Amino acid sequence: MSFSRKRILVSGGAGFLGSHLCTRLVEQGHDVLSADNYFTGTKENISHLLSNPRFEAMRQDVTFPLFVEVDEIYNLACPASPIHYQFDPVQTTKTSVVGAINMLGLAKRVKAKILQASTSEVYGDPEVHPQSEDYRGNVNPLGPRACYDEGKRAAETLFFDYHRQHGVKIKVARIFNTYGPRMHPEDGRVVSNFIMQALTGQPITLYGTGSQTRAFCYVDDLIEGFIRLMDTGDDVTGPINLGNPHEISVRELAERVIELTGSKSEIVFEPLPQDDPTQRCPDITLARNRLGWEPTVPLEKGLREAIRYFEGIVRTRG
Numbered sequence: 001m002s003f004s005r006k007r008i009l010v011s012g013g014a015g016f017l018g019s020h021l022c023t024r025l026v027e028q029g030h031d032v033l034s035a036d037n038y039f040t041g042t043k044e045n046i047s048h049l050l051s052n053p054r055f056e057a058m059r060q061d062v063t064f065p066l067f068v069e070v071d072e073i074y075n076l077a078c079p080a081s082p083i084h085y086q087f088d089p090v091q092t093t094k095t096s097v098v099g100a101i102n103m104l105g106l107a108k109r110v111k112a113k114i115l116q117a118s119t120s121e122v123y124g125d126p127e128v129h130p131q132s133e134d135y136r137g138n139v140n141p142l143g144p145r146a147c148y149d150e151g152k153r154a155a156e157t158l159f160f161d162y163h164r165q166h167g168v169k170i171k172v173a174r175i176f177n178t179y180g181p182r183m184h185p186e187d188g189r190v191v192s193n194f195i196m197q198a199l200t201g202q203p204i205t206l207y208g209t210g211s212q213t214r215a216f217c218y219v220d221d222l223i224e225g226f227i228r229l230m231d232t233g234d235d236v237t238g239p240i241n242l243g244n245p246h247e248i249s250v251r252e253l254a255e256r257v258i259e260l261t262g263s264k265s266e267i268v269f270e271p272l273p274q275d276d277p278t279q280r281c282p283d284i285t286l287a288r289n290r291l292g293w294e295p296t297v298p299l300e301k302g303l304r305e306a307i308r309y310f311e312g313i314v315r316t317r318g
């Protein structure tokens with residue numbers, strides 16, 4: 001099979017998922033441009049790429065227009081953890097909505113294919129379980145999560161309108177909880193929180209009773225799903241769920257982390273945040289059928305990788 005080198009823009013390229021995606025694309029031989037305002041992403045996340053002539057990093061806020069020539073765009077720019085997206089909710093909605101308009105406008109001008117990093121949060125606190133793509137969701141439009149949920153829903157709308165109205169080639173991925181090395185250690189997401197707490201001997205903070213469920217996908221699996229989706233023909237637009245269908249309670253996750261780190265930390269209970277979904281698990285039938293994709297990394301293996309990464313952070317902090 002012949003290789004065709006592409007020029008690829010990754011917005012949010014210095015973040016957790018973005019840095020892994022840039023790495024994979026550079027390894028495949030493409031020319032990769034990261035555009036990031038470094039709100040939650042860091043230069044350290046991409047430091048291993050900076051000396052590579054196929055990689056370029058620019059400081060750019062996606063709420064401002066961007067003029068570059070590329071063949072493909074992955075639109076990942078947006079804070080993803082509740083702490084970070086609720087820090088400046090107006091900016092979060094702007095990033096999702098105005099950012100989508102700018103990236104779609106760019107895709108339209110240069111005729112690039114564009115993939116949107118959407119989210120399982122578009123299903124809100126779901127009444128249908130597991131969630132398949134035809135479920136329209138149960139989002140509170142007024143609550144503290146709405147800046148993210150509704151911003152991402154509006155972005156999906158924009159993607160489909162640019163597709164219908166302007167013929168832009170779109171791919172919409174609905175990502176479920178993903179974890180792994182380079183997650184921000186203080187972003188408040190459950191995997192990073194529990195591991196950091198376990199490694200530093202702090203109490204493990206279980207919100208509510210811990211009976212709420214999630215399904216955790218290892219980052220390498222997710223990136224493989226992204227690339228397969230981007231490589232599909234024009235007839236595949238999504239939305240398509242990408243996540244691991246192995247569902248566990250948050251309490252079980254805490255117990256696994258304690259076991260794998262050998263930590264002496266105790267579990268403490270804290271109030272459940274408002275609008276925290278009680279259950280979440282992807283139906284990935286569509287991804288299996290259209291992409292031939294499913295996660296391959298078991299939770300224990302992925303958690304060990306993540307623990308190793310956070311151990312490095314704890315060590316350097318002394």
Ligand code: NAD
Pocket residue numbers: 011012013014015016017018035036037038039040041042060061062063075076077078079080081095099117118119120174175176177178179184
């Ligand atoms: P992250 O916070 O590590 O990455 C987001 C990146 O976007 C950061 O580098 C940040 O600096 C950048 N950014 C934020 N606002 C920006 C702006 N206005 N202009 C330019 N850059 C900006 O989060 P992540 O986990 O890597 O998430 C990446 C994408 O995937 C996000 O769009 C998120 O909504 C989506 N997603 C992630 C998950 C997950 O579990 N990790 C789940 C669902 C959806």
Ligand code: UDP
Pocket residue numbers: 081082177188189190191193194205206207208210212214250272273276277
């Ligand atoms: N959670 C928890 N303790 C923490 C952080 C999170 O019990 O220290 C819970 C949170 O209430 C939610 C789940 O873990 O039910 C996943 O939270 P996260 O913020 O990682 O992602 P979400 O899926 O809610 O967007």
